[in-house]
Amino acid sequence: MTSLPPRRSVTVVVPLYDDLPGIEACLASLVENVDFTLDRVLLTNDAGPLADEIEARVDELIGDHVGFSYHRNPRNLGFVGNCNQAVLELDSTGNDVLLLNSDTVTTRGFIDELAAVLALSPDHGVVTARSNNATIASLPHRLRDAGSPRSPSRTRRTHAAVAALLPRFTIAPVAMGFCYLVRRELIDEYGFFDETFAPGYGEENDFCLRVGLDGHSSVLANRALVFHVGSTSFSSDLAPRLRFGHEKILVERYPFYVAAQQMFFHRDRDPVDTFADVFAPEDDSVRVALTSPVTDRPDWDALSRALADVGPGTECTVVVPRRWTRGARRRFKGVDVTDRATTRAVFDVAVHVGRLDDVPAALALNDLSPRWLVVEGPEKVGTSSRGARPPGGSGIHHVLEEFIDASPGRGEPRPLGVILAALSRAPIDAERLRRRWDVVIGLATEAGVITYPRRASVRRRAALAFASRWPQLADSARKALGR
Structure with a gap:
């Protein structure tokens, strides 16, 4: 048996500013989890309000540890300037660079896995770990209970449950700056962060998109795990x-960025990732989404019967197009009602009340749950108000029928609540889920239900410009509109 060649060495750059408790936890985890025979850690104190206290505490924690080096800036450079100085001037090793926020806690083997994913292809340029708080790298990303926290313990449990089911890596539009491993050759060729984004926000995305223009991918390493507290360096x-201001620069500088973000969620991310919280639920509750065809007004009576048949002990959410949410809230008092276009929750089971014969309904169902239950009923609630099926509907129903997990009309009749309870505990076939996802996204793309814009709309760019100038007013407007 031939042994694998040793991996490339890494310099872990940790910018320090003012979060002393976070720094303490981060350094303790690095002492525990870095292989100092291969890698080194560079700490850069950016002369913040706690600079002296941080310096004294760093000295206590790492002392003469040979794997660490420490630098204090004579003046504050800001996050972008601090990182650029560390990577371009202070680190002379020629190592690949792992930029790591000081409010992170690492886990065993994280550098090995990040470095291994970087080495899998010469096209891999920047690699990031999975985390509890890292936007698109968060795991679970979408929650069964949107009001509950994505705690480190929850992320650890979810990661343990799904890591083996996920591909080793996922190509993403950008990598996340909290844990950001960069191939040294790219730094030598492209430099590092653009000072346009000083003092911070968006600089890591700009670097990913800049090197991506020449074919260097941003990658999520699905088996590496690093916990992250979140931003603590800027005022509220x-x-x-x-x-908002820097995002406006990004969408104007890289017009393809908006489409790349949408394509990630539709095509590039594994559906097991999408539904990770359903694969590893945090509680024993059964959470169900009720939907109906979108070709006409919802059949309120059929939805009411389905709600009544679900029975006690099940948390139901009615998911309808925005134009029907007000009517649904009037009819289903005490039941959670949400807009199809903006819901970010995932559910143990999605119940479709009516015939599944239109692409928008299938796309909504596909996005809500890995398990489908279809209640057609003799009243044919999927027909239009004139009683006619939508054109081509029967063919779509035939294609999608393979992915319906249960229906009260099939086999021995059982109450809907009994079927739901059994289905919510049924194991999820990951390969079948991937096949369903591909089929539905393909149908939606072919039908023009999914489109990818060539650039950010004028409306979005104007909204970003407004939000960058008046963030509190923009946040109030967003909440008033329910977005």
Whole structure:
């Protein structure tokens, strides 16, 4: 048996500013989880308000540890300037660079896995770990209970349940800056962060998109795990100003970025990732989404019967197009009602009340749950108000029938609540789920239900510009509109 060649060495760059408890936890995890025979850690103190206290505490924690080096800036450079100085000037090793936020806690083997994924292809340029708090790299990303926290313990349990089911890596539009491994050759060729994004926000996305223009991918390493507290460096008013203003620069500088984000969620991300919280539920509750055909007004009576038949002990959410949400809330008092276009929750089971014969309904169902239950009923609630099927509907129903997990009209009749309870506990076939996802996305793309814009709309760019100037007013408007 031939042994594998040793992996490339990594310099872990940790910018330090003012979060002393976070720094303490981060350094303790690095002492535990870094292989100092291969890698080193560079700490850069950016002369923040706690610079002296941080320096004293760093000295206590790492002392003369040979794997660490420490630098203190004579003046504050801001996050972008601090990172650029560390990567381009202070680190002279020629190692690949792992930029790691000081509010992170690492896990065993994280660098090995990140480095291994980087080495899998010469096209892999930037690699990031999975985390509890890392936007598209968060796991679980979408929650069964949107009001509950995505805690480190929850993420650890979910990761343990689904990591083996996921591909080793996923190509993403950008990598996440909290844990950001970059191939050294790219830094030598392209430099590092653009000072346009100083003091911070968006700089890591800009680097990914810039090197991506020449074919270097951003990658999620699905088996690497690093916990992340979240942004602590900017004031509550400055942070949204920077975030929205810099996002406007990104969508104008890289017009394809908007479509790339949409394609990630539709095509590039594994559906097991989408429904990770259903694969590893945090509680014993059964959460169900009720939907209906979108070709005409919902059949309120049929939905009411389905709600009554679900029975006690099941948490139901009625999911309808936005134009029908007000009517649904009037009819189903005490029941959660949400808009199809904006819901971000996932459910143990999606119940479709009516014949499944239109692409928009199938797309909504596909996005809500890995398990489908269809209640057709003799009243044919999927027909239009004139009683005619939508054109081509029967063919779509035939294609989708393979992916219906249960229906009260099939086999021995059982109450809907009994079927739901059994289905919510049934194991999920990951390969069948992937096949269903591909079929539905293909149908929606062919029908023009899914389209990918060539650039951000004027409306979105104007909204970003407005939000960057008046973030609090923009946030109030967003909440008033329910977005």
